[in-house]
Amino acid sequence: MQSPSPPRDGPAGPDPPPPESRRERPVGESAAAPALAADVPEIGRKGRRGPRHRLMRGEFELDLSALLADGDPAARWSRAFGADRPLRIEIGVGNSDFLVRLSEREPAFSYLGFEYSPKRAWKFLKRVKARGLTNIRLLRVDAAGALEALVAPGSVDSFFILFPDPWPKHRHAKHRLIQPATAALLARLLAPGGRLSLRSDDPRYAARMLEVLDGTPEFENLAGKGRFAAAPRHEIPTAYEVKYRLEGRAIHCLEYRKPGRSP
């Protein structure tokens, strides 16, 4: 749950509201589709831009405009990763090691993280570089706005959305990532047999995620409709999860699959 005066960064810190420009973006409960990537400025342009960051940007941080300019979207990810592997995406990597550890544990995939906080993105890039990983990249943009333009339908192996900002106030609920339109988009982008994994400590948001995703016809709830999963698909705790477990909070896990056989 978010506290009223969160620190601006760090695993223990819930997230501040996005800047005004992002708040105005139509990602609300309305049926409106997420904004196109072309409308989404690369967030954090004022973030660290020293020589080391420029180096990592070339190596591990992808450039949204360059990706969109790629005339051959089918080859976009094999070019960006330098290898043709199934794509796994985490939205909101935060200060967590989840994607880094999963990419080490299951290296046969390409791992793309989205994080719009410049500080968290920077820390993530530092960890990736320190571990010498080659199958992981970051996009410092709003995933809700960029995914549709960037990712081909039916092409994603897995999405991970771990402790998304719960936006507990009623008037802020429209900023939540999991909305009917986003759920439909994620289902469309997943490959047959693809997986969507979510976790939350917020009982109300978790219940809403269950309702929205159970109501998305393209998703099969692997725990059965109306039920949370007994355990997450990958038992790698995120930064927020470690904190919440120490506080004794219950963690709600959701595991979905897009029916069909993976190619």
Ligand SMILES: C[S@@+](CC[C@H](N)C(=O)[O-])C[C@H]1O[C@@H](n2cnc3c(N)ncnc32)[C@H](O)[C@@H]1O
């Ligand atoms: C509550 S934190 C959780 C971080 C991490 N997954 C964990 O469990 O420790 C949510 C993170 O998602 C990022 N985020 C939220 N919505 C996003 C979006 N649409 N695109 C990119 N990043 C997003 C926030 O900046 C924040 O770092």
